[in-house]
Amino acid sequence: MNLLFFIxxxxxxxxxxxxxxGKVLLNKDIRKMGSGNAGATNALRSFGPVIGVTTLLMDLLxxxxxxxxxxxxxxxxxxxxAxxxxxxxxNWPVFFGFKGGKGIATSAGVLIYLDIRIFAIVIAIFIITVAISRYVSLGSVLAxxxxxxxxxxxxxxxKPYTFYVILLLAIIAIYKHRTNIVRLLNKTENKIKFKEK
Structure with missing residues (x-):
C-alpha cells in the first residue's frame, strides 16, 4: 500500500x-533558460515575478x-x-527527462504538513538569509x-520517522545545490533580482 503512495x-x-x-504562457522551455533548473528561482529570473511566485506556490502545494x-x-x-x-x-521527473527543480518549495510543503513548527523556523531562516545576502541558494542550503x-x-x-525523513530530504536538497555551494565559495553565485520580464 505504501509503495502505491510513493508512486x-x-x-x-x-x-x-x-x-x-513557461510552455503554456510563453512557449519557452525553462530548462533551456538561466540555470536550466525547472524551479521557482529560475522561473523568477527567467519569466518574472508572476510566473516565479505562481511556480513557488504550485510547487509548495x-x-x-x-x-x-x-x-x-x-x-x-x-x-x-509520500x-x-x-x-x-x-527533482527527477520521468516525464520531463529527469530534469526538475531542487525541491526547496516542495520540501516546504512537506514540512508544513509534517510539522508546522519546523516549517516556521526553517522559513524564517530562509527569508532572513535571502533578505540579507540576496542569495536564494544560500538561504536554501541553510534552511x-x-x-x-x-x-x-x-x-x-x-515522531522519529519525521526526523529521519526530513534528514533525508535535507541531504537531497543540499546535494542538488552542490554547484551553487561551489559558486558561493568562489563568490560567483548570482544574487536574486526582482525584475518583470
Whole structure:
C-alpha cells in the first residue's frame, strides 16, 4: 500500500510548474533558460515575478497535496513514503527527462504538513538569509541544513520517522545545490533580482 503512495506522490511531483507555465504562457522551455533548473528561482529570473511566485506556490502545494492524500487514505507511515516520493518526482521527473527543480518549495510543503513548527523556523531562516545576502541558494542550503536539527529537537521523541525523513530530504536538497555551494565559495553565485520580464 505504501509503495502505491510513493508512486502516486512521485507522479504528483512530476507536475513541473516552471516548465508547464513557461510552455503554456510563453512557449519557452525553462530548462533551456538561466540555470536550466525547472524551479521557482529560475522561473523568477527567467519569466518574472508572476510566473516565479505562481511556480513557488504550485510547487509548495503539491508537497502538501501528496502528504494529504497519503494521510487521508493510507496508514501512519504513508506520509513518509509520500514525502520522499514527491521530492524525487519534483527533482527527477520521468516525464520531463529527469530534469526538475531542487525541491526547496516542495520540501516546504512537506514540512508544513509534517510539522508546522519546523516549517516556521526553517522559513524564517530562509527569508532572513535571502533578505540579507540576496542569495536564494544560500538561504536554501541553510534552511535545508537547519531542518533536521529542528526536527530532532522538536519531533524526534514523539515522531522519529519525521526526523529521519526530513534528514533525508535535507541531504537531497543540499546535494542538488552542490554547484551553487561551489559558486558561493568562489563568490560567483548570482544574487536574486526582482525584475518583470
Amino acid at each position: 502516486l506522490s512521485y507522479l504528483i511531483g512530476n507536475f513541473t510548474a516552471a516548465y508547464i507555465l 503539491k508537497g502538501v497535496l501528496a502528504l494529504y492524500l497519503a494521510d487521508k487514505f493510507g496508514d501512519q507511515y504513508s506520509v513518509y513514503y 514525502a520522499v516520493g514527491v521530492i524525487l518526482g519534483h 535545508a541544513a537547519s531542518a533536521p536539527i529542528c526536527a530532532y529537537i522538536l519531533a524526534f521523541k514523539t
